[in-house]
Amino acid sequence: GQNIDQPTEMTATEGAIVQINCTYQTSGFNGLFWYQQHAGEAPTFLSYNVLDGLEEKGRFSSFLSRSKGYSYLLLKELQMKDSASYLCAAEDSNYQLIWGAGTKLIIKP
Amino acid sequence: GAGVSQSPRYKVAKRGQDVALRCDPISGHVSLFWYQQALGQGPEFLTYFQNEAQLDKSGLPSDRFFAERPEGSVSTLKIQRTQQEDSAVYLCASSLRGQATGANVLTFGAGSRLTVL
Numbered sequence: 001g002q003n004i005d006q007p008t009e010m011t012a013t014e015g016a017i018v019q020i021n022c023t024y025q026t027s028g029f030n031g032l033f034w035y036q037q038h039a040g041e042a043p044t045f046l047s048y049n050v051l052d053g054l055e056e057k058g059r060f061s062s063f064l065s066r067s068k069g070y071s072y073l074l075l076k077e078l079q080m081k082d083s084a085s086y087l088c089a090a091e092d093s094n095y096q097l098i099w100g101a102g103t104k105l106i107i108k109p
Numbered sequence: 110g111a112g113v114s115q116s117p118r119y120k121v122a123k124r125g126q127d128v129a130l131r132c133d134p135i136s137g138h139v140s141l142f143w144y145q146q147a148l149g150q151g152p153e154f155l156t157y158f159q160n161e162a163q164l165d166k167s168g169l170p171s172d173r174f175f176a177e178r179p180e181g182s183v184s185t186l187k188i189q190r191t192q193q194e195d196s197a198v199y200l201c202a203s204s205l206r207g208q209a210t211g212a213n214v215l216t217f218g219a220g221s222r223l224t225v226l
Contacts, residue, residue, distance in 0.1 A: 004151075031212060042113075042200065042217035043152070050212070087151050095213060096165070099151035 002026045004100035006088050011106045012078055020073045020086050020103045028093020032064050032071045035087040037102065043087055046073070075105075083107045111135075115201050115218035122191045122225050130186045130221045132201030142215065143176055143186050144200040152200055158184060191225045198222045 003025045012018040024032065031050040035043040049055055049064035049071060061074040073086055085102040092098060114133040122128050134141050140159055144152035145168075154168040160181035169176070173192075178184040188195055202215040 033212075033214075042219045043215075044217070045214045048212040048214065089151070091213065096154065096157075097213075097215070099153070101149070101151045104149075 002090075002092060002098045004088055004090060004098055006086075006100040006103045008101070009104045009106065011108060012075075014078055014080060014107055014109050016078050017074065017076050018078060018105065020075075020088075020105065022071045022073070022088035022100060024069050024071070024088070024090040024098070024100075026090045026092040026098055029066065030091040030093065030095060032062075033089045033091070033097065034062055034071075034073045035089065037085045037087060039084075046086075078107050080107050080109070113201055113203055113216050113218035115199075115221050117221055118219065120221060120223050122223065124191060124193060124225055126191050126225075127187065127189045128191055128223060130188075130199050130201075130223070132184045132186070132203075132218060134182065134184070134201070134203030135216055136182070138203035138205055138216075140204045140206060140213070141178055141184050142202045142204075143184070144202065145170075146198045146200055146220070155186070155199075188223075191223075193225050196223055196225045 006022045034046040037043040047062035054063045059076045087102045088100040089097045143155040157165040158178040173189045175187045198220040200220045202217045206213040
């Protein structure tokens with residue numbers, strides 16, 4: 001079957017670094033997405049990886065290992081506004097997105 | 110429009126009532142998706158349109174759920190004879206891509222929160 005696993009909740013301190021892991025199993029693979037969702041709001045696109053390696057975009061970076069079925073989202077210089085859920089989604093061979101349940105990130109001052 | 114617009118934002122229905130949820134995607138976006146999201150969970154796929162064609166409705170939980178996009182822009186998700194288990198946030202998302210290569214980035218609406226009493 002198709003499956004995405006990510007931690008349910010993480011806590012970090014303002015100004016620190018946090019890494020949110022995601023493992024996936026899909027029928028075929030066409031890319032890995034990370035979305036941010038604040039409570040009561042729409043998910044918004046953060047990053048996309050299709051090749052192995054690290055993609056850096058400001059304070060946020062995303063890493064992919066296709067052979068291991070593994071990705072992580074790295075958030076640096078954490079700010080209070082980064083408190084949100086982070087959703088990992090893998091695109092299968094039918095271009096269907098398979099979503100994880102999301103990781104709720106709590107930032108403490 | 111500038112973003113994906115959904116209405117109503119909140120809907121309370123009595124069990125057995127029919128509801129209709131509307132999605133206005135970004136102008137020119139080919140693909141339109143409906144998702145159901147329970148509290149603390151990721152989006153669960155319901156159905157997918159490419160222009161006016163409903164290409165995948167495998168995620169619709171029962172025949173009480175029906176979606177349409179007759180002119181390839183606005184879409185409506187209809188739920189007949191609502192049940193308590195239908196209570197959730199219904200998210201609509203659109204994207205430029207049909208099935209071409211490149212990242213299929215979805216732009217989501219803020220969702221319609223349905224509560225069935």
